[in-house]
Amino acid sequence: MANLKPMSLENNRTAFDRLVSGLSAQDRADMLRRINSEDMASVQLVETEDETAEKNISLHLKFQTLPLIHKVLIKIKAIFTGKTSERVYNDSVLMTMAKHVNREHPGLLNTRMYYLDSIFYERLKDLKSAADFFKPYFAPIDNEPGEFYVFLSSFVTPEISDKINSEADPFSLSFDVEPTTMEKDRLMKNLDNIFSNLDPNSKANLYSAVQSISWLKQFSVLPFLHFTAQFTNLVGTSYTCPYRNAAVDYDIFSAVFTNIKPISSELLEALFFYIHKNEFAANPHSQDLERSVKEFMAGANSKLSAIQMFVSSVPVIKLGKIINQDFDWLPGNIDGSEAWFPKFRAHWREILEIRWKDWIKERKKNLIAATLHDDFGLIKFPEMKYHPWTSLWSKVQFNCELTGGFMSWFNLEMYHEMLAYLNDIVLEGVFNGPQSRQEYTSGFNLFQQANQKMADLLAALSPNGDYGVKFTEWAKFPVGTIQMQNQIKTAIGKIENSIYDVMKDFNAGSALLVKFLSKLFSPDPKNALEVMQNFSSMKGRGNREWRDNLEKVYINLSKCIFYLSELEPIEHTF
Known part of the structure; x- marks a missing residue:
């Protein structure tokens, strides 16, 4: 009878990689090397407007720092207008802020009529185009978030899957090992130990990547249609929107644009390959697919440039205070990536469950294949x-x-x-x-x-x-x-x-x-x-x-x- 041999290391790793990411590590590396051999500018999203002061001081504290004469004048005005002193001061500060914004970023506001102006509308349309570009890539992720996090980790932290493959994958076992519950539990315990003792840098890098992808997703689902519908064309080709009509949508937008995360080329490539992984697995050397990747990367960087243009030309916090007529207004936070690790870990457990069943099946096949080889000369099953x-x-x-x-x-x-x-x-x-x-x-x-x-x-x-x-x-x-x-x-x-x-x-x-x-x-x-x-x-x-x-x-x-x-x-x- 032919000697029983476990799956070769190369074939085992390929099967493992395909279950993790849908494609082999070597094929992916070859494709990325071909793509990245051409210098393509990568746009990095960064907040360019320093609005730290607007975040860290309240109107009340700001009022307390005023000279006495200013406080007296404000109180006198409050008596004549029937407003509180802080309300009078709030309106004054916001008017000054609005004039400053109008001077530094003309076309965003009409300070006399209290509405957002045409330049803001044009920026909004550019953002919608960018969102429409990225949005289709998130439907598959929403269906299987855990699967995507594992896929993403194969790009940004491949050392995690390497460690799991060597220490917890059933195919690391010899076919001479009996497939007992105790053996399976030992492998699952190894997996849990790997997660409990992840290298801090690896975990931080993966978490950062998940946050960035989550940010891009939340950007892509912002209510652009509803927001742009608030703008009306009253004069010529200019579209404007009263502050009060913009407030609700702007609050949603501001939460995203004050929590910007960097979007690297590596993340964009992962986003593209996830949705096309089966095509790539079927033909990893496809020139059509390579061309599609390059076109996607060029398009993605173009859209990121539009996002960066908005970030660079719109002081989000100042504008939010002006729109809401409240100096103490602050943007909300975004969420959506907090539960990533349980989903990541759960999908890894699913992978090992599949690998365990596949290993048992492969082991049984191997026993049969050994006699098939002797009886019929078959090299493989x-x-x-x-x-x-x-x-x-x-x-x-x-x-x-x-x-x-x-x-x-x-x-x-x-x-x-x-x-x-x-x-x-x-x-x-x-x-x-x-x-x-x-x-x-x-x-x-x-x-x-x-x-x-x-x-x-x-x-x-x-x-x-x-x-x-x-x-x-x-x-x-x-x-x-x-x-x-x-x-x-x-x-x-x-x-x-x-x-x-x-x-x-x-x-x-x-x-x-x-x-x-x-x-x-x-x-x-x-x-x-x-x-x-x-x-x-x-x-x-x-x-x-x-x-x-x-x-x-x-x-x-x-x-x-x-x-x-x-x-x-x-x-x-x-």
Whole structure:
């Protein structure tokens, strides 16, 4: 028997990387090297307006620092206007602030009419264009945030997945290890220990990346349509908006623009690759995909420039105080990234659960593959010739991987050779009684029927087949509708049912054939005569060679029945 060997380190790491990020580390590195070989300016978002004073001092404290004469004049004005002294002072300070903003950033405000002016509106439209560019990339992230955080970590902190791969991945185990609950718990404990003792720099870098992505997402969903709808065109082509109409939307915007996070090229690349990871995995050297990445990066940097233009030309806090007519007004905070680590950790546990099941399956396959190698000379476990569901955006559960792969191989490599010898008995055999004929022909017909069904299924799964065409179309959409997901589920179910049907006919037919052949090759010659009268004379002088070849068919068919009986429980269990 061939020696049992675990999956090679290279193949294991590739499988691990693909489960973590959808693509191998080497393929990703090669693509990024090609992309980054061209100097592309990277825009870094930074707050350029120093508004520290506006954040750190209240109107009350500011009022207390005034000279006495100023306080007296304010109190006198308060008496004549019927306002409080602080309200009079508030209005005065804001008027001065508004004039300063108008002087430093003309076109944002109309201080006499109390409205936002046309330049602000134009900046807002530029921001909307930027938001529209980034928004589609966040729908898949919203569906599986934990998966994205793990994917993101493979870009910004690959050392985390390296450590998990070496210390907690089931495929680090030898196939000689028994798959006990205790062994699985040990690996999960290793995973928890890795998370409990993450390098502070790695954790900080990943948290910073998550915050930056979260900021970009919150920017992309700001209520631009509602805000721009508050602007009206009263004179020429200028659009303006009264302060009172802008207050609600501006408060939402200000929370985002006073909590800016840097967006690096690395994060943009992760954002793009996440939504295109299946395309990339299918063809990591695609020039079209490489061109798409470069176009995305150029577009993203252009949109980030528009965001930076807004940040550089709009004093957000000062403007918020003026719009709300309240010196003590301050922008709110944004949230959304606080729960990232539990989701990150939970998805890693899901990955290891999948890897554990895959390892058990691979271990069982390896045990079977060792004898397959001896019996049929197979270098690796047979796979279905076509499996178009692997090109879909998300992983699809297919429950006939092993039996389907075995039957695909049998149909393509063994069936026709066996058929020729089995068919000789149908055409030339003299059966000893109608029962023998009926049993053999029934088995032969089921055997043929099973293989024809398998051939038809493979044709349907081919790129130009009915299933192949459908899966190619579905693979174009990273976020499928519920209707599309149901269609995929239905298609997978039909494919599985087709394989179950093939297996049913194959097992029934092969069992009848093997039963018949076992009598032909029984040590007792009388058993052969019970079912066939001319077994020793068929093919004339070529009888000996023909019988030897038929015996090989009998032996190999018996082995195939055995292998399928071993494979089916693996699929039903896992």
